[in-house]
Every structure is written in C-alpha cells, then in structure tokens.
Amino acid sequence: MQVVIMGCGRVGSALAMAMQKRGHDVAIIDRDPSAFARLSAAFAGRTVTGVGFDRDVLVEAGIESADAFAAVSSGDNSNIISARVARETFGVDRVVARIYDAKRAEVYERLGIPTVATVPWTTERFVSALGETSTTTEWRDPSGSLAIAQLDIEESWIGTTVGRFQEQTGARVAFLNRLGRPILPDVKTVLQQDDLVFAAVLLDNLKDARAAARSPQLASD
Incomplete structure (x- = not known):
C-alpha cells in the first residue's frame, strides 16, 4: 500500500x-x-x-x-x-x-x-x-495476564448488543469509541457502524477473542 x-x-x-x-x-x-x-x-x-x-x-x-x-x-x-x-x-x-x-x-x-x-x-x-489491523495490546495489567485491546469486529455484529457480543467472544467490553467519544456500555448497548470496541481479555484468550470478533456471529438459538 x-x-x-x-x-x-x-x-x-x-x-x-x-x-x-x-x-x-x-x-x-x-x-x-x-x-x-x-x-x-x-x-x-x-x-x-x-x-x-x-x-x-x-x-x-x-x-x-x-x-x-x-x-x-x-x-x-x-x-x-x-x-x-x-x-x-x-x-x-x-x-x-x-x-x-x-x-x-x-x-x-x-x-x-x-x-x-x-x-x-x-x-x-x-x-x-488506514485499513490496517493492529495486533498491538494497548494496556496490560501489572501481572501481564490481562489486556485491554481493540477488537476489529465483523460487519454482522453491527446491531448486536454488547451482552451477546461478550457471550460469543469471551471478551468483556471495557468501552466503545463512537465518533471520537468514549462510551461506557452496558449489556443492552447496541453496537453501531464504525464503533471502535475496546475489550478486557485474558492474554491466553486474546487470539481466540480477536478471531471470534472478526467472524460472523453465531445464529440465535
């Protein structure tokens, strides 16, 4: 590029x-x-x-x-x-x-x-x-076992609640950045187009959480 x-x-x-x-x-x-x-x-x-x-x-x-x-x-x-x-x-x-x-x-x-x-x-x-997927962890706790990282989300997550996103990815959404402004969501907050999702994840699970967020969400039961 x-x-x-x-x-x-x-x-x-x-x-x-x-x-x-x-x-x-x-x-x-x-x-x-x-x-x-x-x-x-x-x-x-x-x-x-x-x-x-x-x-x-x-x-x-x-x-x-x-x-x-x-x-x-x-x-x-x-x-x-x-x-x-x-x-x-x-x-x-x-x-x-x-x-x-x-x-x-x-x-x-x-x-x-x-x-x-x-x-x-x-x-x-x-x-x-600019279109790059960053794998950088923005913050780690002193023990080095927990990260707060930005998760790139697949388009099908738009319109989904934070609660459902957390259930399927295993990540706890710490905050969203929406149009340049931070939002502290609850489980009923709905993900919108262009939201930046920052989640708290155990480092051992970070790779899986990123993969789940980049994949289409599972169908509801």
Missing part, C-alpha cells in the same frame, strides 16, 4: 514508521524541513517540503497513486482541507484526519471522513483507520 502523510510531528513521524514497519511505501509532507529529523534513521520513504493541501505538493508526494492519506498536522483547518482534497480531488479511498475540536470531528465523520481526536493510542488508531 502507498501511504501519504501530512505533518511530521510526534504523531506523523510515529505513524510513518509504523506504516513502513508494516511493509508499506510512505511519503510524508511538512512545511518545516527540520521536522523530518523526528523520523528514525531507518525511514526509507520520501520527505516532501511544502503545504500539505497544495495540489502540486500532494502530487510530488505521490497522491495520484496513493491508497491512503492521513492528515496529522497541528491545525484542524489544514488537516480537513487536505483530507478533502485527497478524497474529492484525487479520489483516495482511505482518508483520515486528526481533529482537535470534538464538535468538528463529529461533523466530518458524518461527511465520511474518519477523524481521530487527541486521545491515547493515537498512532494505532490511525493505523486502524
């Missing part, structure tokens, strides 16, 4: 290295050339100096053949403008923007542009939004 990233700050540089580690071709844009110093010496992608919503700069970064685009600069306006240019002008399918204003984030989610607020696990959230 070819990925273009706008913004080489802390998140952008970490995202560039994460995507490269997964075997993707990466180009990263920043108006300040000194920002590229944040990249690891192992970075093998392209660096492009310029404004990330300038069409010529995007073309230089390879946007015309890009499979994914992430706008992660420090400015909401710059991020959403560049995300819209990538989606609407160049037809990039996988586009995600970092948005600090939660109210704006909800609006752009409704327009079909996934957004990521400034929250923990930001890099992994972007990796997921």
Whole structure:
C-alpha cells in the first residue's frame, strides 16, 4: 500500500514508521524541513517540503497513486482541507484526519471522513483507520495476564448488543469509541457502524477473542 502523510510531528513521524514497519511505501509532507529529523534513521520513504493541501505538493508526494492519506498536522483547518482534497480531488479511498475540536470531528465523520481526536493510542488508531489491523495490546495489567485491546469486529455484529457480543467472544467490553467519544456500555448497548470496541481479555484468550470478533456471529438459538 502507498501511504501519504501530512505533518511530521510526534504523531506523523510515529505513524510513518509504523506504516513502513508494516511493509508499506510512505511519503510524508511538512512545511518545516527540520521536522523530518523526528523520523528514525531507518525511514526509507520520501520527505516532501511544502503545504500539505497544495495540489502540486500532494502530487510530488505521490497522491495520484496513493491508497491512503492521513492528515496529522497541528491545525484542524489544514488537516480537513487536505483530507478533502485527497478524497474529492484525487479520489483516495482511505482518508483520515486528526481533529482537535470534538464538535468538528463529529461533523466530518458524518461527511465520511474518519477523524481521530487527541486521545491515547493515537498512532494505532490511525493505523486502524488506514485499513490496517493492529495486533498491538494497548494496556496490560501489572501481572501481564490481562489486556485491554481493540477488537476489529465483523460487519454482522453491527446491531448486536454488547451482552451477546461478550457471550460469543469471551471478551468483556471495557468501552466503545463512537465518533471520537468514549462510551461506557452496558449489556443492552447496541453496537453501531464504525464503533471502535475496546475489550478486557485474558492474554491466553486474546487470539481466540480477536478471531471470534472478526467472524460472523453465531445464529440465535
């Protein structure tokens, strides 16, 4: 996959290295050339100096053949403008923007542009939004036997209650992220399209829980 990233700050540089580690071709844009110093010496992608919503700069970064685009600069306006240019002008399918204003984030989610607020696990959230399945455990208890991890869910789970999801996967849903906002569910909470599911799972059962969540749910008795 070819990925273009706008913004080489802390998140952008970490995202560039994460995507490269997964075997993707990466180009990263920043108006300040000194920002590229944040990249690891192992970075093998392209660096492009310029404004990330300038069409010529995007073309230089390879946007015309890009499979994914992430706008992660420090400015909401710059991020959403560049995300819209990538989606609407160049037809990039996988586009995600970092948005600090939660109210704006909800609006752009409704327009079909996934957004990521400034929250923990930001890099992994972007990796997921760009179409990658992360196997990273976000948190472990001190004993190392319990994890809170994001579970990618198969489409058939949408419309299912959290209680049924827990029964079939063996995972306890700790919280949901819905349109950039955390939700503490109960067993009657219904899973919705684009919910991010974070569950507490014994590490010995994590692989099975991930597999169950990615599989169609079992038919009701």
